Amino acid sequence: MLGEYRISGHRAADIAASVEQAVGAGELSPGQLLPPLRELARQLDVNPNTVAAAYRTLRDRGVIETAGRRGSRVRARPASTAREAIGVAAPPGVVDVSMGNPDISLLPPLGDALAAAAARHADSPTLYGDAAVRTELEEMARAALDADGVPDGPVAVTSGALDAIERVLAAHLRPGDAVAVEDPGWGSALDLIPAMGLRAVPVAVDDEGPLPQDVERALSRGARALMVTCRAQNPTGAAVSPGRAADLRSVLEARPETLLIEDDHGHGIVDLALAPLAGRTRHWAFVRSTAKAYGPVLRLAVLTGDALTIDRVGGRQRLGPGWVSHLLQDAVVHLWRTGAVDAEAVAAAYGSRRDALVRALRERGIAAHGRSGMNVWVPVPDETGAVARLLQSGWAVAPGARFRLASPPGVRVTVSSLSGGDIEAVADAVASATASAPSGRYG
Numbered sequence: 001m002l003g004e005y006r007i008s009g010h011r012a013a014d015i016a017a018s019v020e021q022a023v024g025a026g027e028l029s030p031g032q033l034l035p036p037l038r039e040l041a042r043q044l045d046v047n048p049n050t051v052a053a054a055y056r057t058l059r060d061r062g063v064i065e066t067a068g069r070r071g072s073r074v075r076a077r078p079a080s081t082a083r084e085a086i087g088v089a090a091p092p093g094v095v096d097v098s099m100g101n102p103d104i105s106l107l108p109p110l111g112d113a114l115a116a117a118a119a120r121h122a123d124s125p126t127l128y129g130d131a132a133v134r135t136e137l138e139e140m141a142r143a144a145l146d147a148d149g150v151p152d153g154p155v156a157v158t159s160g161a162l163d164a165i166e167r168v169l170a171a172h173l174r175p176g177d178a179v180a181v182e183d184p185g186w187g188s189a190l191d192l193i194p195a196m197g198l199r200a201v202p203v204a205v206d207d208e209g210p211l212p213q214d215v216e217r218a219l220s221r222g223a224r225a226l227m228v229t230c231r232a233q234n235p236t237g238a239a240v241s242p243g244r245a246a247d248l249r250s251v252l253e254a255r256p257e258t259l260l261i262e263d264d265h266g267h268g269i270v271d272l273a274l275a276p277l278a279g280r281t282r283h284w285a286f287v288r289s290t291a292k293a294y295g296p297v298l299r300l301a302v303l304t305g306d307a308l309t310i311d312r313v314g315g316r317q318r319l320g321p322g323w324v325s326h327l328l329q330d331a332v333v334h335l336w337r338t339g340a341v342d343a344e345a346v347a348a349a350y351g352s353r354r355d356a357l358v359r360a361l362r363e364r365g366i367a368a369h370g371r372s373g374m375n376v377w378v379p380v381p382d383e384t385g386a387v388a389r390l391l392q393s394g395w396a397v398a399p400g401a402r403f404r405l406a407s408p409p410g411v412r413v414t415v416s417s418l419s420g421g422d423i424e425a426v427a428d429a430v431a432s433a434t435a436s437a438p439s440g441r442y443g
Contacts, residue, residue, distance in 0.1 A: 007035070009044065012050050015040075015051060016054040020063050055072055083188070090396035095422070097395060100374070100414050101296070102416055103416040109340075126326040132157065133157050137329045148273075150286050151276075154310045155302060157323070165261055168285040169192075169196060172259045174197075177199070178198070183204060185234070207238050209229075212244070228263070229264075229265070230266065231270045231272055232269060232372045232374065234375055237354065237373045239270065241275060252281050256281050260277060260283070263289075265292055268294070269293050285313075286303070366431055376413045378434065
């Protein structure tokens with residue numbers, strides 16, 4: 001049925017990854033029939049429910065299709081379905097708190113910044129051969145990184161955080177390598193890893209960030225890279241505390257060959273101090289996106305790291321897009337220089353809504369989480385049922401399946417669009433749609 005290829009794994013996530021990697025590598029062909037659930041369960045010595053969960057994940061991601069008794073087979077045109085497709089459309093009258101977007105009222109107007117960038121271009125147009133990074137942007141970015149204790153390193157600019165992460169992974173890893181990732185974690189990163197032919201290894205998270213023992217376990221089992229969200233972790237709101245950072249640094253210092261990627265996408269919207277991990281391994285990268293504080297439309301992130309990593313990223317970038325538009329870079333410099341975003345006020349605006357919702361949910365017996373940023377994570381026993389009941393109550397939340405590998409079910413609520421008067425209503429709706437779940441770690 002499968003020729004020479006043998007599906008492997010003992011957990012649903014590993015079985016799904018084994019099939020998806022084989023499809024990407026051409027070892028499983030379009031239209032190829034997969035083993036029946038019970039047959040594969042016997043081969044792998046696992047519960048049939050585990051295989052069923054793996055096949056369900058592959059079906060949701062568009063890798064396979066099922067036809068009842070005719071079995072499951074690789075799609076004729078295998079697709080990589082973004083996790084954002086896992087969700088519900090908010091019909092008229094339903095409040096959408098699922099998308100993870102910033103509050104547009106907290107974003108700065110871009111007219112003056114773009115006009116200033118255009119005026120500079122008129123005086124000194126960018127031409128082939130010019131430096132990829134504007135000097136002013138590099139200096140301002142480096143000064144901010146220095147102030148936060150991020151180790152010294154060259155600066156690159158990419159088209160957003162995900163672009164930076166992809167380039168860093170490609171600079172050091174090969175298809176089949178394993179990457180330790182937060183679980184639950186950022187859905188786009190969880191999509192990116194298998195799309196690159198890499199394998200995601202889940203690491204459990206609590207309010208203070210990744211659990212050191214899980215990181216150590218993942219690295220000891222062969223993970224070559226570790227991805228960590230510093231603050232405003234999506235979807236849980238976790239933020240790496242100073243104590244957790246010290247423990248994680250100890251783990252990394254014992255494994256200096258690990259590629260470390262830190263994503264500080266919450267810079268500019270959180271008031272918790274940064275506790276960076278960078279510099280404990282030979283190869284590392286630290287990414288800051290402008291999306292949450294200044295607007296997703298800018299598509300710009302600043303990247304620093306060890307010299308070899310940044311050189312490889314820049315070299316490959318030159319062979320593709322070449323550079324991120326200097327118009328965008330100059331616009332960001334103008335926004336920074338003029339103090340267009342009051343980070344303390346923005347952090348307070350998100351924090352007051354987030355903390356109020358977490359408090360209201362806990363008063364109703366719901367163990368919600370949201371230490372920083374704009375999202376609240378709510379563990380639930382029945383994810384599909386909770387999403388459906390909340391939709392009927394007038395609230396569209398994000399299903400936890402967008403963000404999970406092996407962690408228990410949950411839903412994400414983004415507070416950006418909530419007003420003070422919405423908090424009690426949301427909490428009542430969640431309480432009626434869910435049952436209490438134990439607090440602590442998320443997975």
